[in-house]
Amino acid sequence: MKFFVDTAEIDAIKELHALGMVDGVTTNPSLIAKSGRDILEVTKEICDLVDGPVSAEVVALDADTMLAEGRKLAKIADNIAVKVPLTWAGLQTCKTLSEEGTMVNVTLCFSANQALLAAKAGATFISPFIGRLDDINIDGLELIEDIRTIYDNYGFETQILAASIRSANHMSDCAKIGADVATAPPNVIKGMANHVLTDKGLAGFMADVEKAGIKIL
Numbered sequence: 001m002k003f004f005v006d007t008a009e010i011d012a013i014k015e016l017h018a019l020g021m022v023d024g025v026t027t028n029p030s031l032i033a034k035s036g037r038d039i040l041e042v043t044k045e046i047c048d049l050v051d052g053p054v055s056a057e058v059v060a061l062d063a064d065t066m067l068a069e070g071r072k073l074a075k076i077a078d079n080i081a082v083k084v085p086l087t088w089a090g091l092q093t094c095k096t097l098s099e100e101g102t103m104v105n106v107t108l109c110f111s112a113n114q115a116l117l118a119a120k121a122g123a124t125f126i127s128p129f130i131g132r133l134d135d136i137n138i139d140g141l142e143l144i145e146d147i148r149t150i151y152d153n154y155g156f157e158t159q160i161l162a163a164s165i166r167s168a169n170h171m172s173d174c175a176k177i178g179a180d181v182a183t184a185p186p187n188v189i190k191g192m193a194n195h196v197l198t199d200k201g202l203a204g205f206m207a208d209v210e211k212a213g214i215k216i217l
Contacts, residue, residue: 001175004052004161004183008035008042012186013049024052026105026127026163026183028083029059040076047077053124055105057083058093066093074102081105081124086114091121098122105161112146119156125181129164130174140164141173148178168192 002023005016008031016022025046032039043056056076058069070082070093081103084090094104098121105125106118110133118126128147130140147160159180165171168191174182208214 001179002052002181003189004055004181005189006031006163006165006183006185008032008037008046009186010042010045010049013046016186016189017050021189022050022052024054024081024181024183025050026055026083026161028055028057028107043073043080044076047079050079052079053081053103053105054079055081055083055107055125057107061085061087061089063089063092066090067096070097070102070104071100079103083107083127086110086118091117094118094121094123098124107163110143112143112150115143115147115158115160116150119151119158123158125159125161127161127163127183130162130170131164131166133164134166141170141177144174144177144179168194 003021004024004026005013005022006026008027013022013025035042047054056073058066060066060069066084066089073082074080082097083105084093085108086106090106094106097104103124105127106123107127109115109126109128115126128143133140133143144162161181161183162174162179163183165182165184165188171182171184171192
């Protein structure tokens, strides 16, 4: 499973990228706003830093303006994936951009029917939101399973990009289900290394090291 990091913070991307933990980056208007940077400037910097897809989201709601924004974003770099919402206008934009050779990430997916439409429209990625479904007592992981089944049934090439990930368990569960990609905040990806038994074992080792006076350097 590929790891995309869900942030617009350059330092966080650099840290994970140095360890080979970044296969791509996803951004959105909220993340750009948190960074305090100009959207075109920060997106270009991210594209220069990573080789994989970098999702940059349109802000318009109508198809014509979405398309114009998407074409402008696509000019930033060859690894841009234009991010559009899963609305009818977003699907229209997805179809046109895909036919023009631009990667498209269709976001805010909450049903298998929506994912099917996105695949038919030629989406490169479909972004089902796990955490937001969990928030309303619907199992977001079941949506990943349903989309995986549908896409495999018909050979759709659209990649499942699990989004709105809140925990390390979400990451491993998505990997077991067969999501192609999972995008998560830096703290969630780093948190995957944590386990209480690792901490307990390390504490025991260090106590023995101190007691025995073991030194390597």
